[in-house]
Amino acid sequence: MQINKGLILFLLFFVPLAVVLCSDQAMAQAQSAAPGNAISINIPLDQTQGLATPIKILLIVTFLTFLPALFISLTSFTRIIIVFSFLRQAIGLHQAPPNQILIGLSLFMTFAIMTPVFTEMNKNGIKPYLDGQISEEVAFKRVEAPLRNFMFRQTRTSDVNLMLQISKAGPVEKFEDLPTMVLIPAFVISELKTAFQIGFMLYIPFVVMDMIVAMILLSMGMMVLPPVIISLPFKVMLFVVVNGWDLVVTSLIRSFR
Secondary structure (H helix, E strand, O other), X not given: OOOOHHHHHHHHHHHHHHHHHHHHHHXXXXXXXXXXXOOOOOOOEEOOOEEOHHHHHHHXXXXXXXXXXXXXXXXXXXXXXXXXXXXXXXXXXXXXXXXXXXXXXXXXXXXXXXHHHHHHHHHHHHHHHHOOOOOHHHHHHHHHHHHHHHHHHHOOHHHHHHHHHHHXXXXXXXXXXXXXXXXXXXXXXXXXXXXXXXXXXXXXHHHHHHHHHHHHHXXXXXXXXXXXXXXXXXXXXXXXXXXXXXXXXXXXXXOOO
């Protein structure tokens, strides 16, 4: 998905100025129009396009505040970063690779996996809205639909039923009737389950290697020496020899339906 550089510059430099100007103008109107101590707040509306431009800018700034949390919760990022954390703990390298490297790799993998979804969202919802062809409500539904489809494909039915029971929303007969506020936590729970299952499978070969090294040291009478110190270089060597990073990354990408 291509990013408009002009839009980024506008948000970085002109949005704060516009918000300040709008707030000053609203205060001046309130002081001049309202008698005594009464304060009147008017939300400007554009009769042809819905909300006025200052309100749209304010909503965009508010949305950008919640964007990191939405990106983590609604995409494949959660599963990827948890699996990488399991992998690092299984090998025994608590600080290598660093957190910054794992987060960066997880971000780029997330963009690669979510590119079809983001492209559909931009094509069907964002671009027509920016061109003035559809309203805000229609644009929101078109942007939400591809993301809902992606989350639903990764979500277990048991997790959906659990969240429906907790929220007391009642049973639903089709996907379109499933509330988004129910689908999101069900998707996150399913991602956690899947990530822990993959992490368990990654732990098995390294635990077996630790057990083999521990039995060898025990048979040699070297009970004082911790087995982890001896097995760590062998685990790193084994992971490099089998091309472990390619296998893990490929398996993670293929795990998304």
